[in-house]
Amino acid sequence: MTSLDQALRAALHTRQPLLDELHQQGTDCYRLFHGSQEGAGGLTLDRYGPQLLVQSFHQSLERDQLLRLAENCREHLNEPLLLVYNDRSQGNSRVDRQDPVYRAEDAALDDLVGHEWGLNYRVRGRHAGQDPLLFLDLRNARGWVKAHSADKSVLNLFAYTCGVGLAASAGGARESLNLDFAEGNLAVGRENAALNPELPPMQFIQSDYFPAIRQLAGLPVAQRRGHPLPSYPRLAARQFDLVFLDPPAWAKSAFGTVDLLRDYQSLLKPAILATAADGVLVCCNNLAKVALADWREQVLRCADKLGRPVRDCQVLAPAADFPSLDGQPPLKTLILRF
Ligand SMILES: C[S@@+](CC[C@H](N)C(=O)[O-])C[C@H]1O[C@@H](n2cnc3c(N)ncnc32)[C@H](O)[C@@H]1O
Incomplete structure (x- = not known):
């Protein structure tokens, strides 16, 4: 047995109590091996319902090693998981679609369904983008939203595949609005949404963040020096009970730059203004090099300066399938109550 096989075995063993809990709560999408913290930097193994997604970011796996890892996961979970290997060790973490190491069976690349907090989510091993369709380290945040959305108007910013919006709908939100360009x-x-037909319908706005959030916040949409702005959907100013x-x-877009290291404020300020006076803003920063304490201070200062001081600030950590030896997980989430 190689040291990688041993590291996977240890990771599966450590996770067993969490896996039991997740299965009980209707979740079959989770990280089985978080290499950077469990002995193999740049390697991740995720279960997405019937699929096992292996991703390598630093170097390609050898075929025999890959097949052994997959077999160990199947045996441990007693599930015939369909293997997809996305080698992302090339430039910009792009998936090598030539598949020189392992070509997945058609069934593994079909449209599949995974489950989280009792909801159905689309799973697709390969699609136009690079990342899986559901970010697993945000599971606890989606669970929090589901538990705190009853009768709320919810705005999901940078919505991606609308996982947070779906959690809000399932939690009884009276409105769940997803915004992404x-x-x-x-x-x-x-x-x-179609995979969960019993839920109330969600709303979608396709727009760049900057003009959309500034209009909702009642701020002018800034013109960049000498550059006419592309067209954008017009929105009336309004606030939401829960903003994510x-x-x-x-x-970078024609309207501005999203930069979590140098300029979180430009994103945060209008999002605070679009949050109702007694509402909640959940905000995240997934940049590993930003320390929680520094970012938290920045966030609280920004709210103070806007005359919207935070009454209560809670930190929400990812679950134990994303261990962090130093207690500083890359994904940081703050729940701000105004
Ligand atoms: C990392 S994902 C966000 C994850 C998401 N919040 C979730 O719950 O899974 C980034 C998303 O931001 C969107 N995006 C990036 N820049 C944007 C912009 N300027 N305006 C609107 N959406 C943007 C991308 O299309 C993508 O869906």
């Missing part, structure tokens, strides 16, 4: 991602959100802000680490 990528129609392809919102289309998966619509699929997720989980942006990417960095993204």
Whole structure:
């Protein structure tokens, strides 16, 4: 047995109590091996319902090793998991679609369904983007939203495939509005809605973040020097009871730059203004090099400066399938009550 097989065995053993709990609560999407913290940096093994997704970010796995890891997971879970191997060790973490190491069976690449907090989510091993359709480290945050959305108007910013919006709908939100500029991602959100037909319908807005949130916040949409702005959907100013802000680490558009390291404020300020006076803002920062304490201070200062001091600030950590030896997980989540 290689040291990698041993590391996986230890990770599966440590997770057993969590896996029992997750299965009980209707969840079969979780991380089985978080290499950076469990002995193999740049390697992750995730279960997405019937699928086992292996991703490597630093170097390719050898075929025999890959097949052994998959067999160990199947045996441990007693499930015939369908293997997909996305080698992302090339530039920009892009999936090597040539599959020189292992080509997944058609069944593994079909449209599948995984479950989280009793909800159905679309699972697709390969699609136009690079990342899986559901970010697993946000599971606890989606659970929190589900438990705190009853009768609330909910705004899900940088919605991606609308997992947070779906959790809000399931939690009894009277409105669940998902905003993202990528129609392809919102289309998966619509699929997720269709996979849960008993839930009240969600709403979708395809727009760049900056003009949308500034209009909702009642702020002017800033013109960049000498550059006419592309067209954008017009929205009336309004506030929401629960706002969820989980942006990417960095993204540039014609309207501005999302930069979680240098400028969280430009994202946060209008999101606070779009949160109702006695509402809640859940905000995230997934950049590993940003320390929780520094970011938390920045966030609280920004709210103070806006005359919207935070009454209560709670930290929400990812679950134990994302262990962090130093207690500083890359994904940091704050629940701010105004
Ligand atoms: C890391 S994902 C966010 C994860 C998401 N919050 C979730 O719950 O899974 C980043 C998303 O931000 C969107 N995005 C990036 N820049 C944007 C912008 N300027 N305006 C609107 N959406 C943007 C992308 O299309 C993508 O769906």
